[in-house]
Amino acid sequence: MSASQSSAPLPEAMSVTLTINGETRQLDVLPWTVLLDLLRDHLGLTGTKKGCDHGQCGACTVIVDGRRINSCMAFAVMKDGARITTIEGLAQGGDLHPLQQAFIDHDAFQCGYCTPGQICSGVALIEEGRARTRDEIRELMSGNICRCGAYTNIVDAIEQVIGADGEAGR
């Protein structure tokens, strides 16, 4: 803390309402609480991972109001009223999300640390409907780094789900 702040009153926690994985919760958060830290440290939702903490790796990707974002680059207080989906919210009952199953089918991870972010990003990518080719999947998954280098299998997994959706849509 710098001396210049000593005279300012300490800001207080603010009440925000967040719907996380379908459950609406009222939470008191300090202004500087980052969404990623709120999920992991305050709510125990440790599926979302802290990788670089600077918006460069995508391990912290969650889906906010239908859009994938880096939760490390968002203050929780700014998301008042938002609907948030994390990796913990993708399975329905005992059934994995099709992309979760596809990651298992294609062995699309090694150490697994980037996987929750990869899957949340991939789920949003599929919803966006802009990726059809492998080149497009690769480019639109470029915000998720995998240091084990499982990229080929990750693209395979996403392609499987996009292909299945395409079949269903015909």
Place this chain on the structure above:
Amino acid sequence: MNRFSYLRASSVDEAVREAAADPTVRFIAGGTNLIDLMKYNVERPERLIDITRLPLDRIAETDGGGLRIGALVTNDAAAYDPRIKDRYPLLSSAILAGASPQLRNAATTGGNLLQRTRCYYFYDPGTPCNKREPGTGCPAITGRNRIHAILGTSEHCIATHPSDMAVALAALEAMVHVAGPDGERAIPISDFHRLPGDRPEIDTNLRHGEIITAVELPPADFSRHYTYLKLRDRLSYAFALVSVAVALRMEGDAVAEARLALGGVAHKPWRDPEAEALLHGRPATRDRFIAVADHILKDAKGHEDNAFKIDLARRAIVRALSQAAAGTPQSQTDKRIK
């Protein structure tokens, strides 16, 4: 990160009024650069004004036949907007060349213009930096400077502006609309960012308390002959070493109008109207393109690690002009340079 107080602004007037009274305030919208800078203690605002609830998130037609992009329109929404894709594909292409889908979903049009340089020294409070702490010196000039500027530098700063979007806006001659304590004004994009000179701590000509409300695209017909060519150390999710935005209006084989802006090479998107004039009314030939590139780079100055950028920029300009003239814009998906 430092502690700060937080205000959620409910009107532009309120945001401007609150900011004008307090020099330590920062506006926050997407947060993708400001939060990063706060985590590094480069930015230490005592108060944040959240502007995300202001009604600045629409893209609207202007009376003159252009488009007005609200400051809070996300980079994603702008890039995929059918009107922008159809009428200003150069802008869409440049936005999609930058960042990642996650960042583009959060980052806004106004914030993109106001992002700070990614100079290693600026980002490291353990080192001197004239931009971060005026008067402390510029270690980049004698240090690691691979990503730094070759045009418009000063003895005080050789940082580059990192935006791709702004490079396209420079070629499209956008207007930046702002509101401030003294009312509203419009700033041509070419006057929005500034060169470092002896005040490198000042990135733009925005005054304290002013807020960007919109970016206006004038009517133009550059939807067929354009390209955004971005060269970088990896094919996606990396800042430009050199980028070139080109917008041409062709009449037969001749160039009727040429706009060209460079990214990754200067403290602001780099335009050179004299070089562009070399193309006007002339056939689109490789020799002409080389003459344009030579003119743009005639005063370029390299440092130890980035001298390669001069030759890279020369080739990129020629290639980008060729792509635009042929009507074969650079793909931002497979990245193959044709």
